Amino acid sequence: MRCDFADSLLQGYFDGELSGRRAAELERHLRHCAYCATELVDLDLLRDTLQLAQLYEPATDSLRRKIARVGTIATTSTASQPRLWHWLVAAAALLFVAVVLGRLGHGLRGEDYQAELAGEIVNAHVRSLKPGPVTGIASNDERVVKGWLDHGAGFAVPVHNFANAGFALTGGRLDVIEGRAVAVLVYEYNWRPIDVFIWRTREQDSTPRTGTRRDFQWIDWRNGKMEFCAVSDADPADLEQLHKLINGST
Amino acid sequence: MSELGIEDRERFEQLVLPHVDAAFNLARWMLRSRTDAEDIAQESLLRAWRFFRGFQGGDARAWLLQIVRNTCYTWLEKNRPMELSMKFDEELHVQTSATPETLAMVGDDRRRLTVALELLPPRFREVLVLRELEGCSYKEIAAITSIPIGTVMSSLSRARRQLYSALTHSSKGACP
Numbered sequence: 001m002r003c004d005f006a007d008s009l010l011q012g013y014f015d016g017e018l019s020g021r022r023a024a025e026l027e028r029h030l031r032h033c034a035y036c037a038t039e040l041v042d043l044d045l046l047r048d049t050l051q052l053a054q055l056y057e058p059a060t061d062s063l064r065r066k067i068a069r070v071g072t073i074a075t076t077s078t079a080s081q082p083r084l085w086h087w088l089v090a091a092a093a094l095l096f097v098a099v100v101l102g103r104l105g106h107g108l109r110g111e112d113y114q115a116e117l118a119g120e121i122v123n124a125h126v127r128s129l130k131p132g133p134v135t136g137i138a139s140n141d142e143r144v145v146k147g148w149l150d151h152g153a154g155f156a157v158p159v160h161n162f163a164n165a166g167f168a169l170t171g172g173r174l175d176v177i178e179g180r181a182v183a184v185l186v187y188e189y190n191w192r193p194i195d196v197f198i199w200r201t202r203e204q205d206s207t208p209r210t211g212t213r214r215d216f217q218w219i220d221w222r223n224g225k226m227e228f229c230a231v232s233d234a235d236p237a238d239l240e241q242l243h244k245l246i247n248g249s250t
Numbered sequence: 251m252s253e254l255g256i257e258d259r260e261r262f263e264q265l266v267l268p269h270v271d272a273a274f275n276l277a278r279w280m281l282r283s284r285t286d287a288e289d290i291a292q293e294s295l296l297r298a299w300r301f302f303r304g305f306q307g308g309d310a311r312a313w314l315l316q317i318v319r320n321t322c323y324t325w326l327e328k329n330r331p332m333e334l335s336m337k338f339d340e341e342l343h344v345q346t347s348a349t350p351e352t353l354a355m356v357g358d359d360r361r362r363l364t365v366a367l368e369l370l371p372p373r374f375r376e377v378l379v380l381r382e383l384e385g386c387s388y389k390e391i392a393a394i395t396s397i398p399i400g401t402v403m404s405s406l407s408r409a410r411r412q413l414y415s416a417l418t419h420s421s422k423g424a425c426p
Contacts, residue, residue, distance in 0.1 A: 007407040008400065015381065015406075017388050046414045047382065053360040055367065056383045059274040063288045119320060123396045212335060213327070214373075 003035040010036050014043045117177070118220065118229070122213040124175045125195045125231040128184070136173025136186075145172040145185070153183040155200050158226070162187070162245045167194070187242065194232035194242060201227040208243050210236060223247050258302055265310035266298055272311055272384055273318045279379045280322040282368045290325055294318040312386070315394045319376065326372065333372060359417070366416035374409035377402055 003010075005026070012018045013026045030037050137148040146159035149172045161169035167187045175182050177197065185196040201222055208221040219239040220229040228246060230239050273294055277287035294317050305313055326334055367375060376395060380386040386394065391402045 008403045011403045011406050011410075012388070015388070042414050043410060046410055046417065049359055049417060050363065050382050050413075053363045055360070055363060056271075057275050057278045057284070058271040059291065060284060060288060063274055063291055064270070066288065066292055116320070116324060119323065126396065211327075212331075213323075215335075 003033050003039075005029060005033070005036055006039050010039060010043075014040060118211055118213055118218045120177050121197050121229050122216045122218060122231055124177060124182075124184075124197070125216060126214065128173065128175070128186075128195065129193065136171055136184075138171040140169050140171075142169065145169065148172060149174070149183045149185075153198075155183075157183045157185075157198055158246070158249065159185060160246070160249045162242070165241070165245055166190070167242055167245065189232075189234055189238055189242070192232055192234045194230055194234060194239070196242070196246065197229045197231070199227055201225060203227075208240070210239070219243050221247070262299060262302055265305075266295070266302070266314055269311045269314045270295070273314055275383060276315055276318050276376070276379060277322055279367065279375060279383070280319070280372060281325070286325070290321050291318065294321045297321065309390060309393070312390045312393050315380070315384075315386075319394055323372075362417060363413065366413050369416070370409055370412055374405050374412070377405040378409040378413070381406055 009018065009022065009026050009029075013023055018026060026036075030040065137145060139145050139148075140161060140163070142159045142161050146157060149157040149159065152174045157172075159169070159172070161167075163169065167189050169185065170188050170193075171186045173184045173186065175184050175197065177199070182197050182199045185198065187194040187196065202225065203222055205224070206222040208219050210217065210219045212218075216231055216233050217236045217239055218229055218231045219236070219242075220227070221243060222228070223246075228243070230242055232239060270291070274287055274291045277290040277294070278284055281287050281290060294314070298314050298317050301317065323334070367378065370378065377391055377397075380391045380394060388399050388402050391397075392399050395402070397405070
């Protein structure tokens, strides 16, 4: 029978990542767990085969040439030539201009930026799901959550409990996205947590945009000089419903 | 852009540029293509230079690989969204993609492992590449991928099991 240790501690033991005490514990376990003992042999075999196969692929010559041409990379022989760096700065500046123009062309914000931002927000959501210290408040009382968030975020955060529609407010917390403090409302819908990230923006209202990242759905919109981004592993339709509820109440 | 001065350049040169191989290798396995990996590695280095102000010091390789990884995911989302939304069903996976027949056709272990590795879902593939090819510690992998160490271990376990079974199944399949 498959042993639970095989998926966790055994890997850590094999990779030399366990502390002395835990390694000793696992060694004791290995003495009477045939499954893990066999698995360890297989792991060894796999590593040997992987090493022999030499799968590591170093940068290609054409990449080095390409980068040297735009001046991004100095190889060891050219690293000391400062002129390359003028090219690098110029290339980076050109890229910056291209990005800015690209964003203007896409209604101020490019898809890349959107994806990047959504990525950061999803990461923040995932972080919050892990056990560990969180700066936040657990309450289903709108006023309590609002008082705490307004103080921390430095702006008036719209806090509403939509428990009758199934979206129960369970609390709020503060997070940092792209270097700025962001208020987060935490809802629960069908026992799934939904985070709504809220920050101030100078841009005009927008219709919602949606996407998926790391198996999480997100929906992002702007309303009344605030940007909202709701994230969850719930059904996209649920997020859409929450968006309507929030927009209807602000 | 021009705000980055000569000291920044020297720091970038010393800290970030030695990890170009690591950047390319990760992109190559994430994108399963050398051509795309070249583009993404190049773009990642430009981004690294743009974001260099934000680099607080510490592990430059992990910092660069984090940028490479994010750039890869952004690219995959845009160009091959199916790959990312693909749910990983281990049983199904073994039976449908890495069948003994397909793998037996690709001769030696290197080809076989390459195919098996490329068949892994991106989330398992990245962890395995970082650990086995790049030699990153769990802590570094967690920092690069933003996943907790417990998940690093379980992802490694599944990736390894998958690879191992591809290897053994295919050796059997290769015998006449």
